[in-house]
Amino acid sequence: MGAEVVIEGLTKSFGRQAIWRDVSLTLPPGEVSVMLGPSGTGKSVFLKSMIGLLKPDRGSCLINGVDIVTCSEQQLYETRKLFGVLFQDGALFGSMNLFDNVAFPLREHTRKSEAEIKRIVLEKLEMTGLQGAEKKLPGEISGGMRKRAGLARALVLDPQIILCDEPDSGLDPVRTAYLSQLLIDLNAQIDATILIVTHNINLARTVPDNLGMLFRKELVMFGPREVLLTSDEPVVEQFLNGRRLGPIGMSEEKDAATMAAEQAHAAAGHSDGSPEEDLRGIVPQIEPTPGLPERQAVRRRKDRVMRILHELPPAAQEGIIASLTPEEQRRYGVRAGAHAAGRPRVAVPSPTPRTGFSGSLADTDVANLPRTDWGSR
Numbered sequence: 001m002g003a004e005v006v007i008e009g010l011t012k013s014f015g016r017q018a019i020w021r022d023v024s025l026t027l028p029p030g031e032v033s034v035m036l037g038p039s040g041t042g043k044s045v046f047l048k049s050m051i052g053l054l055k056p057d058r059g060s061c062l063i064n065g066v067d068i069v070t071c072s073e074q075q076l077y078e079t080r081k082l083f084g085v086l087f088q089d090g091a092l093f094g095s096m097n098l099f100d101n102v103a104f105p106l107r108e109h110t111r112k113s114e115a116e117i118k119r120i121v122l123e124k125l126e127m128t129g130l131q132g133a134e135k136k137l138p139g140e141i142s143g144g145m146r147k148r149a150g151l152a153r154a155l156v157l158d159p160q161i162i163l164c165d166e167p168d169s170g171l172d173p174v175r176t177a178y179l180s181q182l183l184i185d186l187n188a189q190i191d192a193t194i195l196i197v198t199h200n201i202n203l204a205r206t207v208p209d210n211l212g213m214l215f216r217k218e219l220v221m222f223g224p225r226e227v228l229l230t231s232d233e234p235v236v237e238q239f240l241n242g243r244r245l246g247p248i249g250m251s252e253e254k255d256a257a258t259m260a261a262e263q264a265h266a267a268a269g270h271s272d273g274s275p276e277e278d279l280r281g282i283v284p285q286i287e288p289t290p291g292l293p294e295r296q297a298v299r300r301r302k303d304r305v306m307r308i309l310h311e312l313p314p315a316a317q318e319g320i321i322a323s324l325t326p327e328e329q330r331r332y333g334v335r336a337g338a339h340a341a342g343r344p345r346v347a348v349p350s351p352t353p354r355t356g357f358s359g360s361l362a363d364t365d366v367a368n369l370p371r372t373d374w375g376s377r
């Protein structure tokens with residue numbers, strides 16, 4: 001089973017530029033998590049901080065009891081071996097063929113024989129659907145294949161934790177769907193803890209067990225996927241639906257005046273091309289390809305989420321209960337409510353009167369968004 005990662009109060013800045021502060025979350029062992037966030041919110045910086053490539057200002061990141069932030073060089077070196085990382089651009093060596101690229105960590109970090117290395121490399125190339133491509137150079141293959149080669153290389157040291165930085169970037173929707181399936185299939189086969197950072201909504205809706213979002217230098221939320229997918233937070237709503245209207249602006253943040261002007265335009269009937277449809281709601285999660293083992297994390301997660309069910313918002317509770325079979329509902333002693341039958345949906349009226357269109361928040365409200373890490377403790 002993959003390792004648990006416990007992050008507490010992690011804060012990072014470069015000089016006087018704060019990137020994010022007080023990020024606390026737990027990646028449950030063997031589960032798949034996605035961190036969403038607009039470009040430039042520090043998602044890549046977050047991944048690099050988790051493996052000690054960047055040094056956070058404060059906070060801790062515990063992996064098997066070792067704090068990556070404060071541990072010795074030697075401990076860091078050892079702990080890094082638990083990670084497989086797929087960097088944003090695949091980070092393959094251009095002059096090496098796929099075999100040598102994937103073999104690289106084995107030749108660097110182990111004393112395995114060439115015969116053993118060959119066995120492992122061919123196995124990982126097959127797992128990632130690259131059998132037969134081992135002689136190809138990175139420049140001779142498609143972007144999707146390069147991503148998969150990067151994943152194969154991330155797998156050779158049998159990682160307990162896999163980090164993927166925008167695995168979908170540069171891929172068309174079909175290739176992204178294949179890659180999403182591959183990530184779930186890998187999780188079923190090796191039960192590793194997986195964290196994917198992305199701004200791809202479709203991947204975020206269908207792949208992970210847990211879903212979080214970074215925005216305005218804060219972790220807006222992190223928890224079971226049902227929480228974010230049914231959330232009423234304006235930032236989440238805007239992001240999931242890919243709308244212009246909302247707190248996220250061209251350069252990440254939007255000031256109150258701009259927001260008010262846009263609301264006025266919308267109220268006057270101006271269309272900015274954003275979809276009318278609301279994409280929030282719980283959609284089925286991708287299952288492993290038939291023939292592969294079941295994901296062990298699914299059962300563990302169900303037990304875990306049912307333990308914290310009462311702490312979750314009502315819409316998420318409804319969605320989770322509705323996803324259980326009648327037998328599971330009996331076992332956990334819960335019953336789907338009268339309104340839980342259809343697609344769980346939240347239409348909670350705001351407790352405080354707000355100006356403008358529904359779902360808008362004043363700038364100060366946005367700054368005070370709950371930093372809930374539901375279920376992470």
Ligand SMILES: Nc1ncnc2c1ncn2[C@@H]1O[C@H](COP(=O)(O)OP(=O)(O)O)[C@@H](O)[C@H]1O
Nearest residue numbers: 014017019037038039040041042043044045046
């Ligand atoms: N090594 C670095 N030194 C200084 N600033 C950096 C460094 N790496 C990233 N940044 C800054 O941190 C911010 C977040 O970057 P990044 O993590 O790449 O965002 P994302 O991956 O979410 O698009 C950016 O403003 C970027 O310029």
Ligand SMILES: [Mg+2]
Nearest residue numbers: 043044088165
């Ligand atoms: Mg990035």
